[in-house]
Amino acid sequence: xxPSRAVVGQAAAQLGQEHMHxxxxxQRKTRxxxxxxxCVASNPxxxxxxxxxxxxxSVALLDRSFEPGSGGVGGxxxxxxxxxxxxxxxxxxxxxxxxxxxxxxxxSRLYEIAVEx
Numbered sequence: 001x002x003p004s005r006a007v008v009g010q011a012a013a014q015l016g017q018e019h020m021h022x023x024x025x026x027q028r029k030t031r032x033x034x035x036x037x038x039c040v041a042s043n044p045x046x047x048x049x050x051x052x053x054x055x056x057x058s059v060a061l062l063d064r065s066f067e068p069g070s071g072g073v074g075g076x077x078x079x080x081x082x083x084x085x086x087x088x089x090x091x092x093x094x095x096x097x098x099x100x101x102x103x104x105x106x107x108s109r110l111y112e113i114a115v116e117x
Contacts, residue, residue, distance in 0.1 A: 025110035032117055035062060035084050040095060040109060042066065043076035048106060050079050053094040059113070060084050085115040 030036045040050055044066060052061060062084050068077040085091060091113040096105035 025112055027112045027114070029114045029116065030085050032085050032088055032115060035082050036113070037080060037082045038093070038095070038111060039067075039078045039080050040097075041076060042079040045074045047099045048097050049100070050081070050095045050097055051105075052081055053096065054083075055091065058085070058087050058089065058091045058115070059093065060086060083113075085113065088115050088117045091115055 028036065042048075042050060052064075054061070060083065061081060063080075063082040065080045066077055067080055069075050071077075081095075083093065093111040093113065095109040095111070097107040098105040
């Protein structure tokens with residue numbers, strides 16, 4: 001079976017907000033060695049991008065790509081991040097929406113991954 005997907009949030013719609021709003025976390029399950037994918041709404045033309053924060057000893061980022069939406073040039077789409085669990089246990093992945101030249105993040109997404117052997 002292929003990677004599982006989770007479409008999370010409407011970050012593109014929230015880019016105009018001035019303060020970060022806490023988001024509920026998502027709990028998921030996977031197995032060691034099984035790829036899983038997290039998708040988040042994105043619009044790279046705004047300068048904002050999702051930064052993944054995770055323990056590299058527990059999970060590996062295999063691929064990162066942008067899938068454009070149907071809005072045409074300059075429109076939003078989805079950032080697609082594919083991870084693979086390395087060890088069984090609990091793994092936390094935090095995605096922060098930020099501009100590289102600014103301090104802090106506009107939005108944060110938390111994923112708690114239960115990894116089975």
